[in-house]
Amino acid sequence: MQDEERNVLNKFQHGNIAAFELLFYQHRRAVFGWVLRIVRNPAAAEDVTVETFWRIHRSHARFDPSRSFEAWARSIATHAALDWMRAQRPESAIPAEPHELAAPSEGDPAIAAEIRQRTAEAFGRLAPKLRIAATLAVVEELPHKEVAEALGISVAAVKLRVFRALRLLRKDLQQQGITP
Amino acid sequence: MNANEEKRMKELLQQALPPVRDADPNRDLWPSILRRVNARAVAPSTFGWVWFDWALAGGLVVFAALAPSTIPVILYYL
Numbered sequence: 001m002q003d004e005e006r007n008v009l010n011k012f013q014h015g016n017i018a019a020f021e022l023l024f025y026q027h028r029r030a031v032f033g034w035v036l037r038i039v040r041n042p043a044a045a046e047d048v049t050v051e052t053f054w055r056i057h058r059s060h061a062r063f064d065p066s067r068s069f070e071a072w073a074r075s076i077a078t079h080a081a082l083d084w085m086r087a088q089r090p091e092s093a094i095p096a097e098p099h100e101l102a103a104p105s106e107g108d109p110a111i112a113a114e115i116r117q118r119t120a121e122a123f124g125r126l127a128p129k130l131r132i133a134a135t136l137a138v139v140e141e142l143p144h145k146e147v148a149e150a151l152g153i154s155v156a157a158v159k160l161r162v163f164r165a166l167r168l169l170r171k172d173l174q175q176q177g178i179t180p
Numbered sequence: 181m182n183a184n185e186e187k188r189m190k191e192l193l194q195q196a197l198p199p200v201r202d203a204d205p206n207r208d209l210w211p212s213i214l215r216r217v218n219a220r221a222v223a224p225s226t227f228g229w230v231w232f233d234w235a236l237a238g239g240l241v242v243f244a245a246l247a248p249s250t251i252p253v254i255l256y257y258l
Contacts, residue, residue: 119196166189
């Protein structure tokens with residue numbers, strides 16, 4: 001870490017707003033991109049990014065300047081996104097009259113599109129903590145270690161959450177007559 | 181769920197939710213953050229006072245437990 005960077009981090013830790021602003025402009029894109037990967041909605045990602053930097057500022061005294069600001073910010077962003085997801089209404093219930101659908105994306109494109117739509121809806125009904133783990137590890141294909149650090153849990157716990165998410169998703173789809 | 185089923189579910193999920201590309205926010209978010217920071221600086225910290233009140237009450241209880249004879253004196257000054 002360079003002296004200038006360390007100096008900025010030290011100033012931030014002591015509550016210096018100019019240093020905080022500098023860190024915001026340095027890391028806003030990374031934080032916004034991370035949040036967007038989780039919430040998958042640009043307008044919501046902007047709100048969560050504001051909330052994230054607000055929490056970062058609020059916690060400035062707890063920041064350890066010898067550690068990575070980006071990793072710390074990512075962890076705070078993940079928890080802010082999780083809170084946002086918990087505050088949202090879950091996706092609408094499973095359709096009342098399920099009908100059989102041929103499995104994967106091959107064949108009729110309309111059926112494939114419907115399966116994708118139903119998969120996305122079923123995924124939206126999962127618990128937020130399972131959704132985040134599966135989104136980052138499966139959809140975004142990020143290393144489990146990186147996901148674990150962001151969520152503040154072990155790699156084994158990430159794998160377990162991903163497995164539970166996929167199992168519940170499969171069960172939900174099967175209840176709708178879709179055999180993945 | 182076996183390994184094949186797990187793999188198939190991962191593929192299905194990736195088809196349903198394509199990865200998000202890197203993007204920038206549509207607006208400058210700094211003014212919104214600064215407003216919240218300034219609002220907090222102006223508003224008194226409710227949590228801080230609650231914390232202080234509870235610490236003071238806890239201290240008095242501990243003090244009274246250690247020296248019961250001082251309870252009348254404490255009550256007198258309340």
